[in-house]
Amino acid sequence: MIKAALTVLLILVAMSSTFGKYIPKTGKRSVQTLSRGWGDQLIWAQTYEEALYWSRSRNKPLMVLFHLDDCPHSQALKKVFSEDVELQRTLDEDFIILNLVYETTDKHLSPDGKYVPRIIFVDPAMTVRADINGRYSNRMYAYETTDLKLLKSNMQKAKKLLKSEL
Amino acid sequence: MIKAALTVLLILVAMSSTFGKYIPKTGKRSVQTLSRGWGDQLIWAQTYEEALYWSRSRNKPLMVLFHLDDCPHSQALKKVFSEDVELQRTLDEDFIILNLVYETTDKHLSPDGKYVPRIIFVDPAMTVRADINGRYSNRMYAYETTDLKLLKSNMQKAKKLLKSEL
Numbered sequence: 001m002i003k004a005a006l007t008v009l010l011i012l013v014a015m016s017s018t019f020g021k022y023i024p025k026t027g028k029r030s031v032q033t034l035s036r037g038w039g040d041q042l043i044w045a046q047t048y049e050e051a052l053y054w055s056r057s058r059n060k061p062l063m064v065l066f067h068l069d070d071c072p073h074s075q076a077l078k079k080v081f082s083e084d085v086e087l088q089r090t091l092d093e094d095f096i097i098l099n100l101v102y103e104t105t106d107k108h109l110s111p112d113g114k115y116v117p118r119i120i121f122v123d124p125a126m127t128v129r130a131d132i133n134g135r136y137s138n139r140m141y142a143y144e145t146t147d148l149k150l151l152k153s154n155m156q157k158a159k160k161l162l163k164s165e166l
Numbered sequence: 167m168i169k170a171a172l173t174v175l176l177i178l179v180a181m182s183s184t185f186g187k188y189i190p191k192t193g194k195r196s197v198q199t200l201s202r203g204w205g206d207q208l209i210w211a212q213t214y215e216e217a218l219y220w221s222r223s224r225n226k227p228l229m230v231l232f233h234l235d236d237c238p239h240s241q242a243l244k245k246v247f248s249e250d251v252e253l254q255r256t257l258d259e260d261f262i263i264l265n266l267v268y269e270t271t272d273k274h275l276s277p278d279g280k281y282v283p284r285i286i287f288v289d290p291a292m293t294v295r296a297d298i299n300g301r302y303s304n305r306m307y308a309y310e311t312t313d314l315k316l317l318k319s320n321m322q323k324a325k326k327l328l329k330s331e332l
Contacts, residue, residue, distance in 0.1 A: 022251045032199060
């Protein structure tokens with residue numbers, strides 16, 4: 001009797017998991033996320049238009065992060081970036097954030113070329129903060145894993161000038 | 167002894183789950199996904215630029231879907247859309263797909279205005295297929311839950327003209 005009930009239960013579970021659901025030929029996929037591993041607990045904008053709108057309406061600076069899945073520098077930065085609790089908290093509370101694996105049509109987001117990883121700050125008045133940059137003169141908006149402290153001080157800069165402008 | 171071991175284990179588990187992870191003040195959030203419930207097993211482009219690039223390079227038509235979380239028509243369409251196995255399979259195998267909750271700066275994606283839900287097809291040559299529309303003359307690219315058959319036939323249209331153009 002218990003065996004029969006278990007069998008029925010198993011069949012029901014099997015049915016409920018396939019009924020009305022599309023499974024690709026290559027097998028079930030993991031769901032794609034907007035964070036892409038850069039901070040699963042943060043709320044990421046999907047597009048630049050959305051991010052600009054949020055930035056303006058909430059009066060918070062925007063951080064745009066360009067990266068690539070097959071770029072080892074991006075992946076290394078992602079690891080330290082996502083594991084830094086202080087950085088993640090500041091982003092969550094004081095910034096609008098967007099990460100992109102494709103360039104936008106807006107040239108202002110590539111002041112000195114298109115490369116990854118690249119971090120650009122934009123103020124709520126929609127001005128790209130080309131003055132906030134990393135330590136490399138040939139790729140001014142690039143950050144390495146050892147530049148996290150500089151990145152955090154740049155985030156404070158993005159917040160401060162904003163306040164003094166008000 | 168077993169109790170002590172269990173306690174140590176519990177402490178370790180508690181530590182591992184908080185160490186190096188940022189938890190927002192308002193509590194742990196569920197991770198945002200690119201599908202937004204329109205097909206969790208499908209591979210969605212993040213931006214229009216990315217979608218156009220995929221469409222051109224893979225020679226597949228693009229479906230752009232505008233919707234809103236707080237629009238009951240969008241939510242109703244999402245339910246039938248995500249549960250239709252045939253539609254999901256066709257999208258997965260033959261289309262590049264993008265769903266957006268914010269408008270893009272490209273006016274071609276709103277041939278008769280900005281409203282949701284709205285479905286626009288774009289061919290791999292980057293031409294918006296304004297000729298492929300739903301059944302409402304005032305909102306030509308809107309679809310209701312009862313229009314799923316028409317939507318599927320429109321998808322076939324998007325695929326067919328593509329082939330005859332080659």
